[in-house]
Amino acid sequence: MNRPTITDIARLLQLNPSTISRALNNHPDVSPETRTRVQELAQELGYAPNQLAVNLRKRHSGLIALLVSEMNMFFNPSVFRAIEQEVYANGYHLIILQSNNTLNREKQNVQICRQLAVEGVLVSLASEAQELSHFAPLLDQKVPVVFFDRILPQNHSCSVTIDDVEITRLAVQHLADKGHRRIGGLFGDPNLTITRERFRGFKQVLQELDIPFEEKYAAFAEDSEQGSQQALKIMAQQPAITAFFAMSDELMVGAVQAIEQKRLRIPEEIAIIGISDGFAPEFYNPKITHIRHSGYEVGAEAARLLLGVIREEIKDPLHVQLACRLVELGSV
């Protein structure tokens, strides 16, 4: 037979559906005997509540949406893993929507969130998003939103990021400590706040160290392939750089590729430092010195904040900046 409903059980036991509901939910208004009778029959029939009806009645969906630019191999997997676990552990389910970095798709995804009555939204912005007005439909409905990683400065919602200036400072300082003064810099998509902040940090720290910033030693690239090409261009500049700073795993990989292509030895002939959650730096030998952040922690913290807002434990927008630390391996 089809999936049994609460009314089926009611009919079989000569009870009212409401009693069945209460019995299954351990409501005190039902006697222990009937409760067990109901629960046993439910068990026997393999009853599972129709979540669709529950959702309608309770006016919530149990869904949390993750709006993300796209799945990539470096930062995302650990972030996702953390988010899914946190969300699952709290009885919600995770639905994933990609924007493919287009604003248009991001707008559509916001509408979908609204239609599905998701109870919270985690957002890593599309690079095309230069402002946040398209999130108004959600905020108007008081749907909690938490931005993470790829964010824009704002004060309406919680956010989770890494201290971009600080993380850059650690990296550049470390290179300077080792005596490097001509440092190549590889940066990501210049539309992103994260890129702009790290680029700003890079220049600022150089200045603090009395090292002049040279345009020719810095470049922007959106993936490993472009990063590799830009790295080659930078290495062709004279006087030659002695070290690379790469602001992400993609770019680190591109830089190493370029270095290996020119058959330079790391770290004897050229040093390299990156910002990473520590997986990609392990690919190489010597392993790459990096400033480590934790994608897992970013995801977990974002999810925790969101759940806090949903449960109304967090009232005001919190802007969390996670710590990072230097992991010194052999590449500098």
Added chain:
Amino acid sequence: MNRPTITDIARLLQLNPSTISRALNNHPDVSPETRTRVQELAQELGYAPNQLAVNLRKRHSGLIALLVSEMNMFFNPSVFRAIEQEVYANGYHLIILQSNNTLNREKQNVQICRQLAVEGVLVSLASEAQELSHFAPLLDQKVPVVFFDRILPQNHSCSVTIDDVEITRLAVQHLADKGHRRIGGLFGDPNLTITRERFRGFKQVLQELDIPFEEKYAAFAEDSEQGSQQALKIMAQQPAITAFFAMSDELMVGAVQAIEQKRLRIPEEIAIIGISDGFAPEFYNPKITHIRHSGYEVGAEAARLLLGVIREEIKDPLHVQLACRLVELGSV
């Protein structure tokens, strides 16, 4: 005010809710004038149907579930990307459930699928899953299921995989063509069919090539770190191997790490070939020769099959094996 409902519009226009519903759905039973009146007001109020109510009424959720062991950085991202796009393009939404490779969690996830009334399920099995009886609750309810990548042999549902023996044959044959006869083999989790098949293929192809299979040249490892250690052990065997075969990106990375640690040159002193979707092999110089499959294609095909079954265009279980090809770079 709160989200407007169909009854709000009905009240404002002095019409019956059913008429509003039909007007919005372009049902012919409503006159063009009322239809436009309704649609204009709906637009103005920013009406969006309450998906929860629609779902209950239509007895479906618009959700497709992706059951996966865990997010990792190599194979999964491109698979996910493909699945999300395909699913989205067909008006469904994707909900992700991790099993963390435990059978228990996989069982729970099946129950969640049932409760949420998902309309289709894509499964990459947990390594603990040695049989498929825990999917019975879904199959009993005629919920379409498609298995991909990490599967078990079965005949009830569609599946999408790669021809494991063939892919191994290409790799080993290529090494043999280059004159290698002592070949180290790195394999993944031995609980997985995919591992067993590739291991079987490895031995079979060696036999066909009249190369004796040596236990000491083969090892199993579950991640890059273990892979690296196993690779070191294999390289310590005498007579020394001249080439590595790695059945996955994780293991390829581990092998390269071990090789670099021993300061051997690729390919002059040791060759390496892998099975990959082509991203990780780009990290290195020389780039790693590999047999290329496409995670994206696996995901897309699995999603397409699932949608076909949902739409009842596909009646009988299809078992698709995707093609792969040799990508010759510098590492052999």
Added chain:
DNA sequence: CTGCCCTGCGCAAAGGTTTGTGCAAACGTT
């Protein structure tokens, strides 16, 4: 004995949408 509370359950509404059926008016045919 009266009035009150507590226990355990039923009744019905609510949540918002879709859809089978009914029905009145308008229109067409002979």
Added chain:
DNA sequence: AACGTTTGCACAAACCTTTGCGCAGGGCAG
């Protein structure tokens, strides 16, 4: 003019669960 068909909408049920309220019966105190 009488009858049949079409058009355009209303009514109510259905999807399944939750929950405020009411009510009957039993127990207890005053």
